[in-house]
Amino acid sequence: xxxxxxxxxxxxxxxAMAKSITLLESTRADHRAQGDALLTQLxxxxxxxxxxGISGVPGxxxxxxxxTLGLYLIGQGHRVAVLTIDPSSSxxxxxxxxxxxxxxxxxxxxxxxxxxxxxxGNLGGVAEKTRExxxxxxxxxxxxxxxxxxxxxxxxxxxxxxxxxxVLLQLPNAGDDLxxxxxxxxxxxxxxxxxxxxxxxxxxxxxEAQITSSLRLLALHGSAEQHDxxxxxxxxxxxxxxxxxxxxxxxxxxxxxxxxxxGNGQLHKxxxxxxxxxxxxxxxxxxxxxxxxxADVQALLPQLQTQVLDGxxxxxxxxxxxxxxxxxxxxxxxQLLQSSKEGGSA
Amino acid sequence: xxxxxxxxxxxxxxxAMAKSITLLESTRADHRAQGDALLTQLxxxxxxxxxxGISGVPGxxxxxxxxTLGLYLIGQGHRVAVLTIDPSSSxxxxxxxxxxxxxxxxxxxxxxxxxxxxxxGNLGGVAEKTRExxxxxxxxxxxxxxxxxxxxxxxxxxxxxxxxxxVLLQLPNAGDDLxxxxxxxxxxxxxxxxxxxxxxxxxxxxxEAQITSSLRLLALHGSAEQHDxxxxxxxxxxxxxxxxxxxxxxxxxxxxxxxxxxGNGQLHKxxxxxxxxxxxxxxxxxxxxxxxxxADVQALLPQLQTQVLDGxxxxxxxxxxxxxxxxxxxxxxxQLLQSSKEGGSA
Numbered sequence: 092x093x094x095x096x097x098x099x100x101x102x103x104x105x106x107a108m109a110k111s112i113t114l115l116e117s118t119r120a121d122h123r124a125q126g127d128a129l130l131t132q133l134x135x136x137x138x139x140x141x142x143x144g145i146s147g148v149p150g151x152x153x154x155x156x157x158x159t160l161g162l163y164l165i166g167q168g169h170r171v172a173v174l175t176i177d178p179s180s181s182x183x184x185x186x187x188x189x190x191x192x193x194x195x196x197x198x199x200x201x202x203x204x205x206x207x208x209x210x211x212g213n214l215g216g217v218a219e220k221t222r223e224x225x226x227x228x229x230x231x232x233x234x235x236x237x238x239x240x241x242x243x244x245x246x247x248x249x250x251x252x253x254x255x256x257x258v259l260l261q262l263p264n265a266g267d268d269l270x271x272x273x274x275x276x277x278x279x280x281x282x283x284x285x286x287x288x289x290x291x292x293x294x295x296x297x298x299e300a301q302i303t304s305s306l307r308l309l310a311l312h313g314s315a316e317q318h319d320x321x322x323x324x325x326x327x328x329x330x331x332x333x334x335x336x337x338x339x340x341x342x343x344x345x346x347x348x349x350x351x352x353x354g355n356g357q358l359h360k361x362x363x364x365x366x367x368x369x370x371x372x373x374x375x376x377x378x379x380x381x382x383x384x385x386a387d388v389q390a391l392l393p394q395l396q397t398q399v400l401d402g403x404x405x406x407x408x409x410x411x412x413x414x415x416x417x418x419x420x421x422x423x424x425x426q427l428l429q430s431s432k433e434g435g436s437a
Numbered sequence: 438x439x440x441x442x443x444x445x446x447x448x449x450x451x452x453a454m455a456k457s458i459t460l461l462e463s464t465r466a467d468h469r470a471q472g473d474a475l476l477t478q479l480x481x482x483x484x485x486x487x488x489x490g491i492s493g494v495p496g497x498x499x500x501x502x503x504x505t506l507g508l509y510l511i512g513q514g515h516r517v518a519v520l521t522i523d524p525s526s527s528x529x530x531x532x533x534x535x536x537x538x539x540x541x542x543x544x545x546x547x548x549x550x551x552x553x554x555x556x557x558g559n560l561g562g563v564a565e566k567t568r569e570x571x572x573x574x575x576x577x578x579x580x581x582x583x584x585x586x587x588x589x590x591x592x593x594x595x596x597x598x599x600x601x602x603x604v605l606l607q608l609p610n611a612g613d614d615l616x617x618x619x620x621x622x623x624x625x626x627x628x629x630x631x632x633x634x635x636x637x638x639x640x641x642x643x644x645e646a647q648i649t650s651s652l653r654l655l656a657l658h659g660s661a662e663q664h665d666x667x668x669x670x671x672x673x674x675x676x677x678x679x680x681x682x683x684x685x686x687x688x689x690x691x692x693x694x695x696x697x698x699x700g701n702g703q704l705h706k707x708x709x710x711x712x713x714x715x716x717x718x719x720x721x722x723x724x725x726x727x728x729x730x731x732a733d734v735q736a737l738l739p740q741l742q743t744q745v746l747d748g749x750x751x752x753x754x755x756x757x758x759x760x761x762x763x764x765x766x767x768x769x770x771x772q773l774l775q776s777s778k779e780g781g782s783a
Contacts, residue, residue, distance in 0.1 A: 123757070130751040138748055219753055226751065266654045272618050273655055308612045309619055366745045366752045373756030378724040381764070399712050402484055405476040405572065406712045407565055410719030411469070418727070 093132045096231050101201055108204065108231055115223040116209045130226060137229040138362070140172075141349055144250040146240045146276060147260030148267070152286045153239055154193035156260060156332035161197040161237070163338050169235050170202045172228035176249055177208035177241045178217045204228055215376050218249035222369065225253065251279045252365050255358055256348055258282045261302065263295040263329075268302050277302075278309055280325055282344060288329035289336065295329045303327050321355050323348055387420040388413055439478045442577050447547055454550065454577055461569040462555045476572060483575040484708070486518075487695055490596040492586045492622060493606030494613075498632045499585055500539035502606060502678035507543040509684050510581055516548045518574035518582045522592045523554035524563045550579055561722050564595035568715065571599065597625045598711050601704055602694055604628045607648065609640040609675075614648050623648075624655055626671055628690060634675035635682065641675045649673050667701050669694055733766040734759055 092114070095107025115126045147153050161171045173194070197203045206228075209220040225236050238254050240246040251257045259280040261267055271277040283302050288295035306325050326344055330337030352358040382388055395412060398404035438460070441453025461472045493499050507517045519540070543549045552574075555566040571582050584600050586592040597603045605626040607613055617623040629648050634641035652671050672690055676683030698704040728734055741758060744750035 127751070127754040127757060130754055131749075134748055134751060223751070223753065269618065269651065269654050272615065273621070273624060275619070275621070278619060305615065308615050363746050367742070370742075370745055370752035370756045373753050374728065374759060375721065375725060377756065377760040378728055379721060381760075382720065382724055396713070396716075399716055400709050402480055403477075405473070405480060405569070406715035407569065407719050408473040408476055410716045410723065411473060413720060414723040414727075 093129060096133065096227060097136060104231055108227055111227050112206060112224045116220050130223060133226055133230040137226045140229045140234045140236045142225065142236050142238065142254040143345065144238045144254035144257040145260065146247045146250060146257065149241065151260045151262050152332050153260060156286060157237060157239060158194040158197045159332045159335055159338055161203055163342065164235055165200060165202045170233045172204040172233035172236045173239060174206050174221050174224055174236065175208040175239045176217055176221050176246045178214040178246060204233055214245055214249060215372060219373065222253050247276045247279065252368060255361065256281045256345060258284060260284050260286050261298065262287060263291055263298040268305050272305060277305060281323060281348060282325060283327045284341060285329045286332055289331035289334055299327050299329055322357065323351055382417055385417055385420055387416045391416055439475060442479065442573060443482060450577055454573055457573050458552060458570045462566050476569060479572055479576040483572045486575045486580045486582045488571065488582050488584065488600040489691065490584050490600035490603040491606065492593045492596060492603065495587065497606045497608050498678050499606060502632060503583055503585060504540040504543045505678045505681055505684055507540070507549055509688065511546060511548045515581045516579045518550040518579035519585060520552050520567050520570055520582065521554040521585045522563055522567050522595055523587045524560045524592060550574055560591055560595060561718060565719065568599050593622045593625065598714060601707065602627045602691060604630060606630050606632050607644065608633060609637055609644040614651050618651060623651060627669060627694060628671060629673045630687065631675045632678055635677035635680055645673050645675055668703065669697055728763055731763055731766055733762045737762055
């Protein structure tokens with residue numbers, strides 16, 4: 092698989108990529124060990140792509156935007172991978188057909204690789220699989236990786252945590268910026284793009300002014316770093332993805348960001364920070380999982396929970412009792428704790 | 438101590454409360470066991486107070502507001518406890534003197550009990566001590582417990598997670614509501630109070646309109662529950678704590694909230710949810726602590742961290758290796774895992 096990803100012909104490479112990603116998505120312990128070995132082999136060949144996060148509420152026009160941008164980038168000589176984070180895809184039965192319909196030309200282009208969100212598992216698991224798929228795409232030579240989120244819940248935070256630049260698509264509607272601020276998405280944005288500017292030019296200009304002012308107010312309380320020219324401050328612009336207007340200006344801004352943040356070392360720092368966060372998130376998930384699966388904890392938990400809910404036991408006392416039981420059980424029956432090794436994506 | 442809290446004379450009770458809270462704040466394992474026993478004894482005598490969270494940025498006038506409100510409530514026959522969540526108090530050397538100066542009359546009143554934030558430890562530890570101190574105050578018959586936060590960082594979330602009603606104090610300044618929305622504090626607020634309305638009546642009225650509109654926009658995307666009359670929707674009002682204007686109207690609103698939320702069962706549900714969250718937070722903290730303190734993990738971590746930062750090892754692979762080492766070590770040396778029982782507040 093490894094060799095196929097790096098140097099196979101186009102069709103062989105595609106098959107090797109699909110096979111690798113499927114292996115990495117498996118929760119079987121032996122697959123997981125093979126997957127880890129593969130990742131370690133791939134790593135030296137990764138990291139050279141630009142990782143672009145794209146977020147926005149349903150209806151904002153993400154698919155059209157990514158289709159337009161992807162074809163534009165291919166025209167410029169890039170190879171483009173599109174990954175999606177959508178923890179709900181397991182519920183609605185996956186989105187493979189969806190992606191092909193959504194990005195009609197891009198999905199069949201030989202210089203594009205589109206992979207829908209892995210299905211099953213919670214957001215943490217889905218995000219981890221997406222990160223690993225991104226590494227596969229990078230090793231295969233895709234030099235722009237777009238991570239798209241469905242724009243609901245915590246998937247934006249996950250996309251932000253694995254990309255070099257985070258773009259928020261907005262509609263020219265009043266109050267939409269408030270929603271984005273509320274969810275903390277506006278604060279994460281390096282670049283806010285008002286899509287569908289063709290529909291109502293006045294509204295789009297109003298939205299641009301409103302968002303610019305919001306970003307300024309948010310930055311007022313941010314770190315001083317953002318205010319000198321050596322660091323990026325978030326930009327706002329209008330486009331119409333449907334008409335293709337503004338896509339070149341969009342990409343120029345992305346390139347200006349990439350140049351600045353590479354030069355000042357922020358891009359490297361950001362990736363290092365993301366890797367550490369990812370490692371600790373994975374550890375915490377593993378610890379919690381082992382705890383919840385441990386037999387003595389499972390036996391005691393319902394009763395203590397009831398006592399806490401009925402006000403007979405302080406929550407902190409119950410927590411200490413459960414931790415003690417867990418520590419004691421791990422000592423006498425190591426196999427139980429070992430369960431943290433399996434089912435890596437939960 | 439237990440008897441002293443319930444039925445001692447005023448001076449005896451105060452001593453018993455202080456002694457109990459000090460015991461509960463201790464991280465020594467034997468103290469912790471005694472503390473848990475005390476909590477279990479106290480619990481049936483707790484829960485009858487109304488728990489009021491009060492938050493706002495420095496300078497908004499929290500101390501003056503709490504002094505005014507506290508004296509007003511004592512005048513109405515209540516006994517008032519004031520607890521503070523301030524994780525920074527260990528840095529600046531505690532705030533006991535501060536509290537006495539800040540709330541001059543309330544701090545010496547026999548029907549008030551003011552306890553500064555416990556010093557030392559992170560927010561999770563500080564919050565846990567505050568929760569436990571609250572139970573001591575309730576058992577001692579204080580029927581209004583005010584939990585004040587310093588209005589920075591995550592301390593609001595902690596206060597929200599232990600109170601029946603969360604009040605946000607705001608200044609009549611433009612853009613302040615945006616900050617509160619950004620930090621997620623506006624969304625937690627059951628009641629927003631614009632203080633210092635006496636200084637600039639026009640600005641206060643503008644702020645009230647602005648916040649009302651923000652709350653409406655935020656609620657638009659909230660649950661449908663909030664929109665019928667059987668559930669509370671957040672209120673906004675102006676006061677001047679310095680002049681004492683509006684304090685009776687404030688308390689009337691609090692009582693209306695208490696009545697509605699008791700009747701529809703929301704208050705009970707909220708407390709049950711808070712207790713479960715508290716328990717799981719404590720468990721997660723204990724699991725992480727045991728992991729970080731384990732010798733094999735400590736030996737391996739620096740090297741893996743370096744490999745991840747240098748791009749030689751995927752973060753998820755490093756996490757799995759550390760979890761495996763931890764599980765193996767716990768199996769052969771149970772004493773290491775047992776460390777999770779001690780240092781309960783970290």
